[in-house]
Amino acid sequence: MTSQLPESDSTVLHLCHPTPDECVTIWTDISALWRDSLTLPVFLRESSFLAAAPLAKDGGMTQWILVDKHQPPDHRRILASCESFRKRSLQSDRDGNIKESTIHGIASVFCSSQYRRRGYAGRHMAEMAKALRSWQADGGTPAIGSILYSDIGKEYYAKLGWKPNQTNFHFEFPPGDVEWPSSVHPLGTDEIADLCRRDEMMIRKAMSAPEPSINTRAVILPDVDHMLWHISKEEFASKFIFGGKVPDIKGAIVGKPGKQVWAIWTRRYYDHPDAESPNNMLYILRLVIESDKTANRPFPCVNSEDVAAATEPDVLESFQSVIQAAQHQAKAWRLDRVKIWEPSVLAQRLIDASSLEYKKVERQTESIASCLWFGDDKSDSPTEEPVLINNEHYAWC
Secondary structure (H helix, E strand, O other): OHHHOOOOOOOOEEEEOOOHHHHHHHHHHHHHHHOOOOOHHHHHHHHHHHOOOOOOOOOOEEEEEEEEOOOOOOOOOOOEEEEEEEEEEEEEEOOOOEEEEEEEEEEEEEOOHHHOOOOHHHHHHHHHHHHHHHOOHHHOOOEEEEEEEEOOOOHHHHHOOOEEOOOOEEEEEOOOOOOOOOOOEEEOHHHHHHHHHHHHHHHHHHHOOOOOOOOEEEEEOOOHHHHHHHHHHHHHHHHHHOOOOOOOOOEEEEOOOOOOEEEEEEEEOOOOOOOOOOOOEEEEEEEEEOOOOOOOOOHHHOOHHHHHHHOOHHHHHHHHHHHHHHHHHHHHOOOOEEEEEOOOHHHHHHHHHOOOOOEEEEOOOOOEEEEEEOOOOOOOOOOOOOEEEOOOHHHOO
């Protein structure tokens, strides 16, 4: 009976990890919100499958529950739940000194309807904030914070310490009734790891450059595990929707080395394509323009000279071709829009200079990147919070 539930500030409540049977209970409870176009049985299989996918496997993902410590496993009320993902990250100071670090991504925050409005979700998140400071810290890379993507606006999580990022916007393009651009090479899964390594080298170079106006920068690295987690989710859903058929084009690249432009993407089927009003997306997980001097930097630190130096006709043509390739794939795979989150200042200028149809959307309620920075426990004085670099869709989970 709910009248026998403990108060949210009770000392009997604690965080722990669910059993396999409790995981099934959690996935069943959250299915109405997050199963997208899948049936419940298929969503349960997908949840188990994704727990063993890149980024999640080998302890990369951890499931958490808030329970009464006196109740035994498999016979206890799950008052709130979520999962965390260990994400490789970098931080650098104003002089460009880099440190390896971890940022924990929080996903699937849930409180069942019979336990809501009792403060359990708030208690759960307060316990998470404490637990993640030291979680998996024995590998020598300290956790500097955590990030979640709120679908309930900016206020609720901000009150719990997860403040919305200064920017949360994206660009949308319609699916294209166009041919695949002849100059563009389609990317397969086996090509992604090398591109991620090249991308990381460019990020490290940018993070090592001084930014005198910013005390601390932080970035979640767009590594191959992030990309493959999204691709694993895409492929599982595609097999269900299209009778085993899986898209083999995972992105596009064009140009000669040194001036290449590439994008890695994923398809998300929130609804079945045959639904009355589907709302399905091709998300560009990561866009890279090799000659882009505005990339991997805080937006306020970019100057007009950096933009002008890289804005060349061949760069514009390459960029537009990559977006058109994404539009081609959106049309081919019955997706309703192409989205790219917070591209670089140069990429934004290229969008504006192109002949592409687009709109810019400032997100106010959905996918609000919200960060809790841990700071320095050894210091009595408050530390300035890092500026998050590359608030792009690859880091969403």
